[in-house]
Amino acid sequence: MMERLTKLMTETYNPKSKELDQLTTDRILQLMNEEDMLIPKAISKVLPEIEETVEVVYQSFINNGRLFYVGAGTSGRIGLLDAVECPPTFSTSSEMIQAVIAGGSDAMMVAVEGAEDNEDLAVRDLKERQLSEDDVVIGIAASGRTPYVKGALKYAQMVGAKAVSLSSNEESEISHYADIAIEVITGPEVLTGSTRLKAATAHKMILNMISTASMVKCGKVYQNLMVDVNATNYKLKERCKKIVREATQVSYDEAEKVLQETDYKVKPAIVMILANVDYEQANLLLEQSKGFVREAIRKSD
Incomplete structure (x- = not known):
């Protein structure tokens, strides 16, 4: 041996x-x-x-x-x-x-x-x-x-x-x-x-x-952003805001407002902004798209 x-x-x-x-x-x-x-x-x-x-x-x-x-x-x-x-x-x-x-x-x-x-x-x-x-x-x-x-x-x-x-x-x-x-x-x-x-x-x-x-x-990424990040603390909540701002070009305050509506879930927040839909519709689009943000946005057209 x-x-x-x-x-x-x-x-x-x-x-x-x-x-x-x-x-x-x-x-x-x-x-x-x-x-x-x-x-x-x-x-x-x-x-x-x-x-x-x-x-x-x-x-x-x-x-x-x-x-x-x-x-x-x-x-x-x-x-x-x-x-x-x-x-x-x-x-x-x-x-x-x-x-x-x-x-x-x-x-x-x-x-x-x-x-x-x-x-x-x-x-x-x-x-x-x-x-x-x-x-x-x-x-x-x-x-x-x-x-x-x-x-x-x-x-x-x-x-x-x-x-x-x-x-x-x-x-x-x-x-x-x-x-x-x-x-x-x-x-x-x-x-x-x-x-x-x-x-x-x-x-x-x-x-x-x-x-x-x-x-x-598996659809956990949009562009090169980790849109399924689990916001369990202050640092990660701030990261969620940065991700939403990067993906949508909205202001810090707007990103924070939408994320509060989604309980800091990034995917529906991005879809809400880019597809101009409410939280319920964003989740439905994501479900129909098997979690892929880009496809969910496309389906809203």
Whole structure:
């Protein structure tokens, strides 16, 4: 097992940083920055697989399915970072996009010994969430061999859910249990084997792409504005006003007035202004347009 691990790209020695412990602070940072610049190029090579993933996630959502990010350690926490930002950004339910981390909530802060090595634990965790054929599981593991992630993908395929693997090694083990395999090759880390660096950064960027593109396709965006933002505090209410003003060119006071009528729901506020309709009519137009603001405005003509 150890020999197999050391042969992984993510575990190999980076000759560029062999004198890391001798470098000045500015040179350490320059070197890390140079290595990080390789990440977008690596992601560009797997855009077709990311696109395919967005399509299956979108199809899942329109069929009332859910998206599960599954990982251990850093990979699990990356999934959590993306999942928890979706409700405030897009007003999704906490059920729609979920993070499943080996060891449960305790593992968010402290590693739970042995959890990542247990395939059956992943099966148990997904059974508890009643994984179905309408759902999508994205298994995240930089090494591409984490048993917990492998177990999750195998179970997803068994129940008929779409299984997607995300790793940073070619021909990774988890790819063999996925309908779509995303292998983003970021190369050896500056600090040998520390995949919280380039590999984790690439994975976070890819999850950002998957969730954001899926939300765009679901009608959560008008122009490039997050019109389904959940205004739960003062800052977000001010953001709602800014969004409405940007979309409609009305004054601050007018945006505030209309948003008070909609209980700070941005979509109907924009439709009310641009289609010159009342709140009830705006909601009807949005319902007929499946939540797409541009289509709702068009239907008012």
